Amino acid sequence: MSAKHPVVVITGSSGAGTSTVLKTFSQIFRRENMNAAYVEGDSFHRYDRMAMKEEMSKAIASGDHTFSHFGPEANLFEELETLFREYGETGSGKIRKYLHDDEEAAPYGQEPGTFTPWETIPAGTDLLFYEGLHGAITTEKVDIASFADLTVGVVPVINLEWMQKLHRDKSKRGYSTEAVTETILRRMDDYVNYMCPQFSRTDVNFQRVPVVDTSNPFIARTIPTNDESMLVIRFKDPRGIDFPYLLSMLHDSFMSRPNTIVCPGGKMDLAMQLIFTPMLWRLMERRSKAR
Numbered sequence: 675m676s677a678k679h680p681v682v683v684i685t686g687s688s689g690a691g692t693s694t695v696l697k698t699f700s701q702i703f704r705r706e707n708m709n710a711a712y713v714e715g716d717s718f719h720r721y722d723r724m725a726m727k728e729e730m731s732k733a734i735a736s737g738d739h740t741f742s743h744f745g746p747e748a749n750l751f752e753e754l755e756t757l758f759r760e761y762g763e764t765g766s767g768k769i770r771k772y773l774h775d776d777e778e779a780a781p782y783g784q785e786p787g788t789f790t791p792w793e794t795i796p797a798g799t800d801l802l803f804y805e806g807l808h809g810a811i812t813t814e815k816v817d818i819a820s821f822a823d824l825t826v827g828v829v830p831v832i833n834l835e836w837m838q839k840l841h842r843d844k845s846k847r848g849y850s851t852e853a854v855t856e857t858i859l860r861r862m863d864d865y866v867n868y869m870c871p872q873f874s875r876t877d878v879n880f881q882r883v884p885v886v887d888t889s890n891p892f893i894a895r896t897i898p899t900n901d902e903s904m905l906v907i908r909f910k911d912p913r914g915i916d917f918p919y920l921l922s923m924l925h926d927s928f929m930s931r932p933n934t935i936v937c938p939g940g941k942m943d944l945a946m947q948l949i950f951t952p953m954l955w956r957l958m959e960r961r962s963k964a965r
């Protein structure tokens with residue numbers, strides 16, 4: 675935690691929609707004049723695509739069928755913790771990018787599946803914004819969550835998450851249904867042990883729940899739209915949250931628990947703006963008092 679250099683985290687599984695949520699936060703940062711340094715979680719993978727394939731073959735040959743991008747062996751958790759800690763102390767740290775596809779790789783003149791070189795975050799940013807898989811991870815070796823000032827979980831119900839992953843990996847990243855299914859299965863151990871526990875630590879969780887049939891996510895042609903879903907928003911600590919205001923602004927919303935609002939899925943962007951703008955203001959006020 676850092677008053678001077680706050681760290682804001684959006685964390686979620688692959689296909690959960692964290693990149694989509696990033697767009698809403700970018701809008702808030704632009705409108706509120708906040709200069710954010712962006713870090714993508716995938717840039718803290720330990721291996722590039724070729725090396726990951728090799729490591730995976732070795733793991734499988736040795737009888738380990740659960741080696742995956744969700745777990746500690748395939749990621750640089752210590753380095754991510756260092757980035758959060760250093761940013762909190764100095765407002766800087768080392769970042770890079772993982773280039774998933776041709777479109778992302780082209781501007782760097784690199785192959786997809788590779789990392790850009792490490793770079794130092796320039797001075798003068800107001801906050802660090804992490805978007806990815808592991809922003810609230812805690813293991814025996816690291817406590818990444820403890821260095822974040824605001825943590826948000828993006829967690830569609832699992833059938834929807836799989837549909838979103840299948841759709842994106844097939845349409846944008848060139849994978850087959852079989853390859854994505856195999857990845858989902860191999861990651862399941864790490865999903866349960868590393869991904870899920872994060873969402874008990876996050877300050878706010880957004881869970882998209884479809885109201886159309888998603889019984890077989892592996893054959894679905896389209897992703898349920900926001901209008902075909904409801905949104906469950908859960909606050910870890912409801913103290914200080916202006917629920918009557920949120921209920922009045924989010925048409926057709928209601929409270930399902932003392933710390934949980936449910937609203938139509940189409941209100942996701944508005945809900946995020948209403949909830950996070952004042953939270954970010956508070957982080958910025960705390961920052962200017964600490965300087």
Ligand SMILES: Nc1ncnc2c1ncn2[C@@H]1O[C@H](COP(=O)(O)OP(=O)(O)OP(=O)(O)O)[C@@H](O)[C@H]1O
Pocket residue numbers: 686687688689690691692693694695806807838839841842882897898899900942
């Ligand atoms: N609210 C939504 N409504 C409809 N489709 C959505 C929604 N959120 C995300 N998607 C779709 O789901 C897919 C995955 O979303 P996104 O790329 O944001 O996931 P991600 O969590 O960043 O995944 P990764 O970490 O693997 O990059 C995309 O095709 C996106 O358009």
Ligand SMILES: O=C(CO)[C@H](O)[C@H](O)COP(=O)(O)O
Pocket residue numbers: 687688689716719723743772774787807847
């Ligand atoms: O989305 C992911 C994790 O968030 C990807 O599965 C991971 O980054 C590996 O990517 P690729 O299979 O394209 O090399």
